[in-house]
Amino acid sequence: MTGTAQNPDVSPATGREPHLRLRLQSVTYLAKQTSLFEFRSPKGENLPPYAPGAHIDLHLPGDLVRSYSLIGDANQADRYLVAVKEEPDGRGGSRLLHEGFKVGQTLDVAHPRNNFPLDEAADHSVLFAGGIGISPIYAMICRLQALGKPWELHYATRSREYAVYLDRLGEFGAAVHLYFDDEVPGNSGAPALDISKALATAPGDAQVYCCGPLPMLNAFEAATENLADENIHTEYFASDQEAATEGGIELVLQQSGKTVFVDEGQTILEALLETGMDLPFSCMEGTCGSCETVVLEGTPDHRDHSLTKKEKTENKKIMICCSGSKTQRLVLDL
Ligand code: FES
Structure with a gap:
């Protein structure tokens, strides 16, 4: 940087x-x-x-x-x-x-925000990109090249004409693996990229990244199920999860001393904004990370794609634009 x-x-x-x-x-x-x-x-x-x-x-x-x-x-x-x-x-x-x-x-x-940071100390990085998901991955490649760190890219698109920076990627030789769905023999409709197969030859301690459409991210999550959480990094553009709007949550705001009730049909963020609070938010679907809020008590019902598995297990943060609560009461650091 x-x-x-x-x-x-x-x-x-x-x-x-x-x-x-x-x-x-x-x-x-x-x-x-x-x-x-x-x-x-x-x-x-x-x-x-x-x-x-x-x-x-x-x-x-x-x-x-x-x-x-x-x-x-x-x-x-x-x-x-x-x-x-x-x-x-x-x-x-x-x-x-x-x-x-x-x-x-x-x-x-x-100002730029980063929910998908690169581990610059990794001995090997395996980068998966689908379609326009090449964007953050290409920025990572530039950095890894500058650091002289080994990496490999697996980049999949519907066809060649949708692939970005093919000429630049071509300069990296064997580190780049390209997959075009319309070139799969027999045109079976199956994706050209098999993530599990691509990962099979990667070092066990590699840092593994994925950014792409939801089906690719779902396949990536399945293929990396048994990898250490700290080695897996994902960036979502969109969410396939419904926001929690069941309501019935009592929010205790530690800093202001206020209590706010979330009604049925509302998200936590909507209930807070209704009181006149000025809170940061952007995507409203749990992917950008801008509404991240610290949880002091209670158990969130995580519906976002921004927190890591470990963070979701720890229950110390919540994305209030889409997540709800498993407990009737949540104490937030607001
Ligand atoms: S507004 Fe984007 S994660 Fe909540």
Whole structure:
């Protein structure tokens, strides 16, 4: 991680954390339906630094907030690069960026946050990426290359035309393994990448990472079931879990001394926001990590993809946008 923040433009208008006001500097074709969006300070200043695996939240018109992993080399201190795949049936963020945004326009961008950090001390790293999930993984590759650390990439897409940075990845030779579903002999519909098979030859103490669509992440979770929790790292773009809205929870807020009741049909975050509290949140589905809250008493019902298995077992943190409570009372450090 390098770079220095030198008074980048800050917008105070959009919330608790200061946001950067950045300009869309360029949009470049990367792959089918996928473009690279480059954001810079209008004054050309360096931006707050980030480490590989980090993401930024873009504040889009219509109160849309969308998280995108940073794909660039973290050494490029004056820009943030994100690859965005246009999803016609998505929640609207990618369409807005692709169709409604023009080079030169400015928007609010939250400081980088990292829920998917790279273990730089690992002797070997095995990286799995699916589709646009290559974004944080590519940033990791840049860093591992710079450190001279061994790594291998298993990158799967529907077909070659959807694959990002194929030319750059080609420079890494045997470290890169590519899988294209439409090139599977017989076109059986089965994914070209068999994660268990790919892991079979990896050293037992390797750090293993995965970022991709939900079916790939589910296959990854199954294939790594018996690995040590501290060796497994996942980054989700979307959630397949229903938020807990059963209600009936008594929230005791330790710092303010208030008690708040969560009604049926509400999440914990919604109940707290209703009282006028100003709390950080972004994705609202348990993937970005911005609503993480410390639990002092009680047992959360974890529904997020942000906390690790170990953190979920410890029950000391909760993602209040989607998780509920197994106990009638939760004491939160708020
Ligand atoms: S708002 Fe993203 S994890 Fe809760």
